[in-house]
Amino acid sequence: xxxxxxxxxxxxxxxxxxxxxxxxxxxxxxxxxxxxxxxxxxxxxxxxxxxxxxxxxxxxxxxxxxxxxxxxxxxxxxxxxxxxxxxxxxxxxxxxxxxxxxxxxxxxxxxxxxxxxxxxxxxxxxxxxxxxxxxxxxxxxxxxxxxxxxxxxxxxxxxxxxxxxxxxxxxxxxxxxxxxxxxxxxxxxxxxxxxxxxxxxxxxxxxxxxxxxxxxxxxxxxxxxxxxxxxxxxxxxxxxxxxxxxxxxxxxxxxxxxxxxxxxxxxxxxxxxxxxxxxxxxxxxxxxxx
Amino acid sequence: xxxxxxxxxxxxxxxxxxxxxxxxxxxxxxxxxxxxxxxxxxxxxxxxxxxxxxxxxxxxxxxxxxxxxxxxxxxxxxxxxxxxxxxxxxxxxxxxxxxxxxxxxxxxxxxxxxxxxxxxxxxxxxxxxxxxxxxxxxxxxxxxxxxxxxxxxxxxxxxxxxxxxxxxxxxxxxxxxxxxxxxxxxxxxxxxxxxxxxxxxxxxxxxxxxxxxxxxxxxxxxxxxxxxxxxxxxxxxxxxxxxxxxxxxxxxxxxxxxxxxxxxxxxx
Ligand SMILES: Nc1ncnc2c1ncn2[C@@H]1O[C@H](COP(=O)(O)OP(=O)(O)OP(=O)(O)O)[C@@H](O)[C@H]1O
Ligand SMILES: [Mg+2]
Numbered sequence: 001x002x003x004x005x006x007x008x009x010x011x012x013x014x015x016x017x018x019x020x021x022x023x024x025x026x027x028x029x030x031x032x033x034x035x036x037x038x039x040x041x042x043x044x045x046x047x048x049x050x051x052x053x054x055x056x057x058x059x060x061x062x063x064x065x066x067x068x069x070x071x072x073x074x075x076x077x078x079x080x081x082x083x084x085x086x087x088x089x090x091x092x093x094x095x096x097x098x099x100x101x102x103x104x105x106x107x108x109x110x111x112x113x114x115x116x117x118x119x120x121x122x123x124x125x126x127x128x129x130x131x132x133x134x135x136x137x138x139x140x141x142x143x144x145x146x147x148x149x150x151x152x153x154x155x156x157x158x159x160x161x162x163x164x165x166x167x168x169x170x171x172x173x174x175x176x177x178x179x180x181x182x183x184x185x186x187x188x189x190x191x192x193x194x195x196x197x198x199x200x201x202x203x204x205x206x207x208x209x210x211x212x213x214x215x216x217x218x219x220x221x222x223x224x225x226x227x228x229x230x231x232x233x234x235x236x237x238x239x240x241x242x243x244x245x246x247x248x249x250x251x252x253x254x255x256x257x258x259x260x261x262x263x264x265x266x267x268x269x270x271x272x273x274x275x276x277x278x279x280x281x282x283x284x285x286x287x288x289x290x
Numbered sequence: 291x292x293x294x295x296x297x298x299x300x301x302x303x304x305x306x307x308x309x310x311x312x313x314x315x316x317x318x319x320x321x322x323x324x325x326x327x328x329x330x331x332x333x334x335x336x337x338x339x340x341x342x343x344x345x346x347x348x349x350x351x352x353x354x355x356x357x358x359x360x361x362x363x364x365x366x367x368x369x370x371x372x373x374x375x376x377x378x379x380x381x382x383x384x385x386x387x388x389x390x391x392x393x394x395x396x397x398x399x400x401x402x403x404x405x406x407x408x409x410x411x412x413x414x415x416x417x418x419x420x421x422x423x424x425x426x427x428x429x430x431x432x433x434x435x436x437x438x439x440x441x442x443x444x445x446x447x448x449x450x451x452x453x454x455x456x457x458x459x460x461x462x463x464x465x466x467x468x469x470x471x472x473x474x475x476x477x478x479x480x481x482x483x484x485x486x487x488x489x490x491x492x493x494x495x496x497x498x499x500x501x502x503x504x505x506x507x508x509x510x511x512x513x514x515x516x517x518x519x520x521x522x523x524x525x526x527x528x529x530x531x532x533x534x535x536x537x538x539x540x541x542x543x544x545x546x547x548x549x550x551x552x553x554x555x556x557x558x
Contacts, residue, residue, distance in 0.1 A: 100360050102360065102361075169397075171395065171397035172400065174397065175393070175399055176399070176409075177355060177386075178353060178391040179390070179409060179410040179413060179467070179468070180385075180386035180387050180413055180471075181410075182383065185413055189401070189409075190400070193400075193401075
């Protein structure tokens with residue numbers, strides 16, 4: 001009575017087929033990523049040393065380390081975060097907690113923000129050049145480049161923060177309001193603490209994106225080579241992503257291990273930051289229950 | 291008010307909530323029609339009626355949480371303790387201090403039990419008032435004792451309120467957290483409908499304990515509950531008040547045919 005009927009057999013076949021299909025897709029996706037990492041480690045690994053990390057490039061950038069570029073990338077990322085995080089989180093709080101959700105303007109702004117996240121980075125670069133370098137007269141500087149990166153990452157910071165805020169159940173807000181709490185008291189004491197994980201993850205993912213971009217910083221503050229370290233935000237700087245571009249395409253006679261070493265360093269930084277974000281998220285998720 | 295009320299007992303004579311010609315629209319949909327009500331102080335008044343008749347809408351107009359939706363329009367007045375709560379000088383925070391709301395699904399905040407209970411109190415205390423840890427503990431203990439929860443939770447006051455409490459306990463907690471600010475009116479929107487029969491009985495018992503000290507407006511779908519747990523009863527139908535009488539009378543000899551149909555329909 002419970003034996004398989006033809007229809008069951010057919011369903012099983014279809015089931016197997018799709019399982020195989022999706023499995024293959026996954027492999028197709030995973031293999032290139034793995035190959036990239038293996039190749040980077042294999043070819044770039046030998047370049048790694050304390051000297052590589054902590055000295056200046058020498059011999060017309062064909063030898064020596066990448067210290068100024070590494071430091072420059074950290075400068076750019078930190079300054080851009082200082083601009084984009086407060087601004088982005090504040091905007092998200094306004095959109096999620098204060099703005100009338102049904103109002104057409106709110107919807108337009110939400111939509112615009114999401115679309116802004118998809119604008120190519122070279123467009124941001126041109127905007128940064130016009131707005132920060134020329135109009136605001138910051139010159140090509142860490143400040144101008146960081147602000148350009150901030151403009152690029154801002155929409156994603158807003159969207160990620162907005163989503164985390166919206167994920168906090170409405171019932172909590174209603175409970176607070178019904179006890180006479182103002183919006184701010186509610187946000188401060190209940191909504192924000194519970195949205196923090198998501199917001200932080202969104203931000204950390206943006207760090208890796210800002211660290212890896214070349215175009216937005218190329219015209220606005222990053223240079224091929226500087227014999228000294230930047231002393232402040234109005235100086236120019238080297239940066240890892242641009243350095244990689246330079247030694248791979250602009251400088252003759254660079255030993256092969258050098259660009260691969262820089263690439264490995266860049267990917268390593270991004271991977272470490274992303275996995276920190278993920279682990280952090282899992283840690284806080286585990287603690288959070290409602 | 292006329293003079294005869296002065297001779298009666300003070301609690302039974304004063305009006306906690308009074309609605310005058312209250313009309314309410316959600317956009318172009320009219321949800322309430324000419325509601326006139328007098329809910330007596332210190333009593334439990336239950337509100338019954340079929341789904342969508344406007345019970346929750348009335349509750350939400352009494353603590354003015356409805357206005358948050360931009361498309362709600364209200365005409366007429368609601369008075370709480372003889373003050374028109376829709377007057378321009380009314381501060382929402384002060385209104386909501388007087389009027390507490392209990393929801394259908396218990397919604398303790400995702401903070402510690404202790405912080406849940408003291409939350410309202412912290413919001414409403416003046417900036418210059420100082421409360422020591424001990425003062426706060428006393429307030430929390432009093433509130434939890436009032437809802438008969440103290441013995442159960444006294445050892446885990448500082449763990450999260452959303453973890454490890456049954457729905458019944460969570461709902462009691464949600465009632466307890468209203469008490470420290472000394473409200474006069476408690477609005478309860480089907481407070482037992484997420485609970486099992488044992489939890490329902492326990493919370494009903496608690497509500498009964500609170501009468502006298504608080505004026506309670508209790509929405510329920512459960513006829514038996516309305517009958518057991520309330521002194522007066524309001525029957526609403528399609529946004530209109532059909533009948534408002536003492537509960538016993540209403541259930542024994544309803545004066546309107548609709549009320550009778552509704553009560554009997556539920557009993558089969
Ligand atoms: N936010 C809203 N927007 C538009 N219409 C609403 C809104 N809330 C309620 N309504 C409408 O108002 C009417 C009364 O709703 P209300 O929630 O007060 O009913 P209720 O008596 O509490 O019903 P239930 O017993 O199902 O809880 C319903 O017809 C409902 O569709
Ligand atoms: Mg309702």
